[in-house]
Amino acid sequence: MGALPAAVAVLARAADAGASVLLSAHVQPDADALGSTLALAEGLRRRGARVTATFPGPFVLPASLAWLPGADALVPAGDVPADPDLVVGLDAADLRRLGELGPVLLAAPQSLVVDHHASNPGFGAVQLVDPEAAATVALVADLLDGLGVELDAGLATLLYAGLAADTGSFRFGNTSPATHALAARLLATGIDHARISQRLFDTAPFGWLALLGTAAGRATLERDVGAGLVWTWATVGEADDHGLAGDHLEALVDVVRSAQEADVACVLKGAADGSWNVSLRSRGGTDVSAVAIALGGGGHRMAAGFTSHLDRDGTLAAIRRCLRAGAAPEQG
Ligand code: 5GP
Ligand code: MN
Numbered sequence: 001m002g003a004l005p006a007a008v009a010v011l012a013r014a015a016d017a018g019a020s021v022l023l024s025a026h027v028q029p030d031a032d033a034l035g036s037t038l039a040l041a042e043g044l045r046r047r048g049a050r051v052t053a054t055f056p057g058p059f060v061l062p063a064s065l066a067w068l069p070g071a072d073a074l075v076p077a078g079d080v081p082a083d084p085d086l087v088v089g090l091d092a093a094d095l096r097r098l099g100e101l102g103p104v105l106l107a108a109p110q111s112l113v114v115d116h117h118a119s120n121p122g123f124g125a126v127q128l129v130d131p132e133a134a135a136t137v138a139l140v141a142d143l144l145d146g147l148g149v150e151l152d153a154g155l156a157t158l159l160y161a162g163l164a165a166d167t168g169s170f171r172f173g174n175t176s177p178a179t180h181a182l183a184a185r186l187l188a189t190g191i192d193h194a195r196i197s198q199r200l201f202d203t204a205p206f207g208w209l210a211l212l213g214t215a216a217g218r219a220t221l222e223r224d225v226g227a228g229l230v231w232t233w234a235t236v237g238e239a240d241d242h243g244l245a246g247d248h249l250e251a252l253v254d255v256v257r258s259a260q261e262a263d264v265a266c267v268l269k270g271a272a273d274g275s276w277n278v279s280l281r282s283r284g285g286t287d288v289s290a291v292a293i294a295l296g297g298g299g300h301r302m303a304a305g306f307t308s309h310l311d312r313d314g315t316l317a318a319i320r321r322c323l324r325a326g327a328a329p330e331q332g
């Protein structure tokens with residue numbers, strides 16, 4: 001059986017039996033992780049399953065995502081039902097991205113992993129892992145079709161949020177005719193796509209401009225590292241100084257990556273515990289997922305990340321080493 005029919009079969013069986021299903025997005029969930037988790041949760045609920053949706057780590061939702069339909073029903077990882085019949089991991093590139101829910105998934109009688117990261121090593125009993133998919137929500141759309149769940153505006157809002165986020169609003173190379181075909185289906189349900197995009201991408205407190213100024217002002221260009229590296233950093237403490245939550249650090253890399261002299265852009269985001277969450281982006285010549293994997297993380301060719309417990313200089317030295325050695329540019 002192909003991966004999609006096998007995944008549909010697992011979900012249909014659970015729904016038909018009224019089974020207890022636990023769905024989890026990855027730690028620090030983004031729009032694709034939450035959109036896919038909440039959409040599949042709602043679909044399974046409509047099909048008769050008893051559903052709980054959650055994500056590991058700090059139970060904090062960025063304001064840009066807290067409005068997603070069904071987000072108010074998310075349950076902290078510590079409060080999920082014990083012994084679910086089926087555990088589904090969504091948009092999690094590896095087991096560690098599921099945090100404390102990773103062992104729960106492995107221990108469950110049945111498990112399913114739905115993901116689109118090329119770096120996914122493969123885990124869970126049934127795996128729907130397709131790097132050709134622009135976003136995990138595209139795989140969830142296929143699952144909902146397989147389950148016979150009709151796409152209404154609520155589900156379409158969730159799927160559109162993930163699709164728009166992971167394709168950079170249909171700008172990135174992962175955008176295909178299939179991406180636009182799915183987007184067309186979603187828009188046909190009557191969703192307010194402009195409002196969704198505004199809430200996701202163009203809404204932040206005024207203090208974000210000052211944080212951006214600080215981070216952009218200390219950006220450093222190193223032309224001789226690989227095909228060029230531009231990097232900067234900011235901490236959750238600095239975000240707090242500007243009245244911002246830590247998730248406002250996430251959008252910085254979208255600005256830094258514009259520097260045309262650098263094929264690779266890097267933002268080091270300092271967490272409260274002193275560790276650094278690192279975002280890497282490529283302009284096309286460098287596979288940044290190779291760098292991220294080498295340093296304990298993962299992701300895609302053009303967008304990847306990892307967490308470092310070295311200090312800032314040590315983290316940067318490791319990135320430079322990877323860029324100079326393994327992850328040499330494939331094209332100019
Ligand atoms: P971001 O920089 O937006 O946090 O992440 C970019 C991409 O890299 C996303 O697809 C994300 O799933 C992946 N990624 C980020 N951090 C990690 C990590 O620590 N481990 C793995 N496996 N993937 C990561
Ligand atoms: Mn994704």
